[in-house]
Amino acid sequence: MLKATIEADIFRETIDAVSALVNECRLHVTESGIRTITVDTSNVAMVSLELEAGAFTTYAAEPAELGLDIEKIRSMMGMIGKSDIVALELDDSGKKLKISFGGYEYSITLLDTKTIRKDPNAPNLELPATFEISGAMFNDSIKAAAMVSDKISLSVNPDTKVFTLNAEGDSDRIKRELVGDDVHYITCAAARSLFSLDYLKDMGKSIGRADKVQIRLGNDHPVQFSFVYADGKGKIGYLLAPRIEAD
Amino acid sequence: MLKATIEADIFRETIDAVSALVNECRLHVTESGIRTITVDTSNVAMVSLELEAGAFTTYAAEPAELGLDIEKIRSMMGMIGKSDIVALELDDSGKKLKISFGGYEYSITLLDTKTIRKDPNAPNLELPATFEISGAMFNDSIKAAAMVSDKISLSVNPDTKVFTLNAEGDSDRIKRELVGDDVHYITCAAARSLFSLDYLKDMGKSIGRADKVQIRLGNDHPVQFSFVYADGKGKIGYLLAPRIEAD
Amino acid sequence: MLKATIEADIFRETIDAVSALVNECRLHVTESGIRTITVDTSNVAMVSLELEAGAFTTYAAEPAELGLDIEKIRSMMGMIGKSDIVALELDDSGKKLKISFGGYEYSITLLDTKTIRKDPNAPNLELPATFEISGAMFNDSIKAAAMVSDKISLSVNPDTKVFTLNAEGDSDRIKRELVGDDVHYITCAAARSLFSLDYLKDMGKSIGRADKVQIRLGNDHPVQFSFVYADGKGKIGYLLAPRIEAD
Structure with a gap:
């Protein structure tokens, strides 16, 4: 379950940060927020992102794993107004994510998380x-x-x-x-x-x-x-x- | 005969409306204004436009049919300043249209109206x-x-x-x-x-x-x-x- | 020897004027300023440019001929801020030109002036x-x-x-x-x-x-x-x- 609202700016920064490296990702949703960690297809770069529930305008969630087509969401970003509030809602089947903003209702089919590669382990590096x-x-x-x-x-x-x-x-x-x-x-x-x-x-x-x-x-x-x-x-x-x- | 002046904005909107669907059109000029009706090459869409003499800054005309290369005129539009007055004048041979604005004189050869498909009839539709x-x-x-x-x-x-x-x-x-x-x-x-x-x-x-x-x-x-x-x-x-x- | 500073605007106009016609040029540096004269590769157009020492913010030079890759310098221009001061310095070997601006140090290898075609003679034309x-x-x-x-x-x-x-x-x-x-x-x-x-x-x-x-x-x-x-x-x-x- 996920039902949340978020300022357009924060939503945009979240999507942009991840889409810089990958086209799709596995989003971990918990009661306390969302997070993802993923590597690019050539295994050269990794991105990790955490966003607390408190960063959302409203937030209600139960633990879930969502397969997101980040690239498709990013391509819709141009339609979102600077001061819009974006509403996110997982539909009852758990297979679609509804993203609403400024009169639009954008619905995207989630990817099967089984088809997305496993979360990488963040390496422990000694960097002086x-x-x-x-x-x-x-x-x-x-x-x-x-x-x-x-x-x-x-x-x-x-x-x-x-x-x-x-x-x-x-x-x-x-x-x-x-x-x-x-x-x-x-x-x-x-x-x-x-x-x-x-x-x-x-x-x-x-x-x-x-x-x-x-x-x-x-x-x-x-x-x-x-x-x-x-x-x-x-x-x-x-x-x-x-x-x-x-x- | 046609000798008229028109605000750049109205001229632009006229050209843009027609060029959205077709590259050329048959323009009907009468004492009371201009009009065109035309379908796109695949017969899927139709545009009709009427502009009264009163929409022009000055307007003098006798009935005529002009074959316009709308696409060429549209490509010149970038040169016309926002607050320019555009002067239109059919030359004496009736084969060229002179479009003047901001010091420029743009002259375009009219298309033979025989080569432009006949005006379509606007269908009578029952649309609830x-x-x-x-x-x-x-x-x-x-x-x-x-x-x-x-x-x-x-x-x-x-x-x-x-x-x-x-x-x-x-x-x-x-x-x-x-x-x-x-x-x-x-x-x-x-x-x-x-x-x-x-x-x-x-x-x-x-x-x-x-x-x-x-x-x-x-x-x-x-x-x-x-x-x-x-x-x-x-x-x-x-x-x-x-x-x-x-x- | 060349050690000079110049306003970004004047530097940009200098580079743009020459790069309009050629990708590389022979720059003549003297105590009193810089100049170049060059024709494009198809011998159809010629550009000549002179900039007095007094156009620079600071200027110290001894006579030299520099082979400049104008196109490379032009491509860096976007990084230079409008109100930056650009510092030019020939390195001790005389083979590299250092162009510094807003925290950046851009160093470019000079071209061998022997590989650049000779300066053309400005023709003496009777133009009424x-x-x-x-x-x-x-x-x-x-x-x-x-x-x-x-x-x-x-x-x-x-x-x-x-x-x-x-x-x-x-x-x-x-x-x-x-x-x-x-x-x-x-x-x-x-x-x-x-x-x-x-x-x-x-x-x-x-x-x-x-x-x-x-x-x-x-x-x-x-x-x-x-x-x-x-x-x-x-x-x-x-x-x-x-x-x-x-x-």
């Missing part, structure tokens, strides 16, 4: 450097990097306390160094890994809306991004595997 | 339900429906007085119900027909600008849309054949 | 008509003309003092006549030449930003456009060969 930067600054840097290359190195220099984003193309390079007020270290340690910009661009759109994104970085290790939304009642995490350096 | 709704509400609903399907059913329930637009896709559905202040019935009777969204999307852009559109609906019958523009001095009508239900 | 019109008016006319044709005739009638832009399509034509306050003659003489709109559209974007463009026109001869930017401290010139009339 942990720090926070502005989400917009991160996203802008990713967009600039993508102009010259398809990969970017992220690195922390513990001596200078500089966080560097560096993308090298065939004949050009774009670099951004964040230091001082632009980067807040929780643990400042040497770290450097190379990542595919394709994935970072997709994640960047979601990250770009966050005031602050926490980044955990290692040496030739995955990178973790985490940030809150919905007034702190929602939590989004991305994990991205590194690229092999020599190419 | 007649009602008015907001043009913007209609267009928004059509755009939403087109996200999930290529066809839509329009129906009136005389018991609940609800006008329903319902589009079914393979695994999802979008529905909008208008009732109360959102729909004004002239005659409220049971009616339901299915239509192609391709045509409705094209008509919707024109209808969407109208304050009110009158809809006449039957059972597996064509639907009629009619609305006024140019301060009531212009009249546009669309007729659309139904789609076969079973598919 | 010389006059000035608004850059925006010129660009708008070019855009309108491109809707109906791929070529345009420019002509001056010394009797009526009208400057005419006339584009003929298969069945339509667009014409604009400038006279009176819209055209200021330095020498008003009979002139008429036909030009490819492809080139004029590219030049038009740059010309469109100029308050006034000076046009020099002959009979089946090239046309010259020249205008200033950067508060008069920059000068841009275009030269375009005529098209053969009969087609």
Whole structure:
């Protein structure tokens, strides 16, 4: 059972965060909120999302697992007004989700959860450097990097306390160094890994809306991004595997 | 003979209404105004338009039939400023139409009216339900429906007085119900027909600008849309054949 | 050696003016400013540009020739903020140009100037008509003309003092006549030449930003456009060969 209402903005951010990586997902519904964790088809990136019941305008639910065609829902998003309240309701058969907004009733058939791959286990990673930067600054840097290359190195220099984003193309390079007020270290340690910009661009759109994104970085290790939304009642995490350096 | 001036907005709405369905048309010019009636190439939709002499800023004409390449004129529309006055003048040979605006003189060769199919007769249809709704509400609903399907059913329930637009896709559905202040019935009777969204999307852009559109609906019958523009001095009508239900 | 800073707007206009015609150019740097002159790959159009040292916010340079990949620099332009100050610095090896703005450091490998064709000589042309019109008016006319044709005739009638832009399509034509306050003659003489709109559209974007463009026109001869930017401290010139009339 699920019967809830939510502000359009929070709904949109929820869908966008997940649709950045996957077309479908398994949504876990409980009395205390919703959550999902899923990896992209090539097993390179993972997204996890939690949204507390308190983030909804109204919320009533019993435990359930819903197979969502995220891509179809995202394509309807343009019809939802900025200040609309979106109503979600699982129909009695449990096979359709009704999404109502601004006079429209959108009904979508749920996917069989058996056809969706099992939830991945979030890996336990030792990542020496942990720090926070502005989400917009991160996203802008990713967009600039993508102009010259398809990969970017992220690195922390513990001596200078500089966080560097560096993308090298065939004949050009774009670099951004964040230091001082632009980067807040929780643990400042040497770290450097190379990542595919394709994935970072997709994640960047979601990250770009966050005031602050926490980044955990290692040496030739995955990178973790985490940030809150919905007034702190929602939590989004991305994990991205590194690229092999020599190419 | 034709020598007239018209506000850019009214000119644009005239061209857009016709170009939604056809690339060329036969324009009847008389002392009292202009009119056209034409069907699309697949004989599924009809548009009729009348614009009184009084809708023009200045107007002088003798009866004539002009073959217009509507599509070419529409493609020039982007050059016309919002507050321009557009001057129309048939040249002496009667073979070219001069359209002047904001310093430009655009001259277009008229089509031989013999090559344009004869004016269709507007069919006399018995359509039980007649009602008015907001043009913007209609267009928004059509755009939403087109996200999930290529066809839509329009129906009136005389018991609940609800006008329903319902589009079914393979695994999802979008529905909008208008009732109360959102729909004004002239005659409220049971009616339901299915239509192609391709045509409705094209008509919707024109209808969407109208304050009110009158809809006449039957059972597996064509639907009629009619609305006024140019301060009531212009009249546009669309007729659309139904789609076969079973598919 | 080159170490300079420049307002984003002036930098953008400089790059745009050259990239309208070519993908790469040879930039001459001297103590008193920068300049380039280059023809497009099909030898139909030429662009020349000069920017005085005084147009830069700061400027220090020793004579050098830089091979610039203009197209790559142009593609980065979207990342530069409207009110950014752009810093240019040739690195010590003289093989890379560092372009810094708003926290980014963009480094581009210079092209070997030996691989770039020699500077063309600006031809000495006798062009009877010389006059000035608004850059925006010129660009708008070019855009309108491109809707109906791929070529345009420019002509001056010394009797009526009208400057005419006339584009003929298969069945339509667009014409604009400038006279009176819209055209200021330095020498008003009979002139008429036909030009490819492809080139004029590219030049038009740059010309469109100029308050006034000076046009020099002959009979089946090239046309010259020249205008200033950067508060008069920059000068841009275009030269375009005529098209053969009969087609």
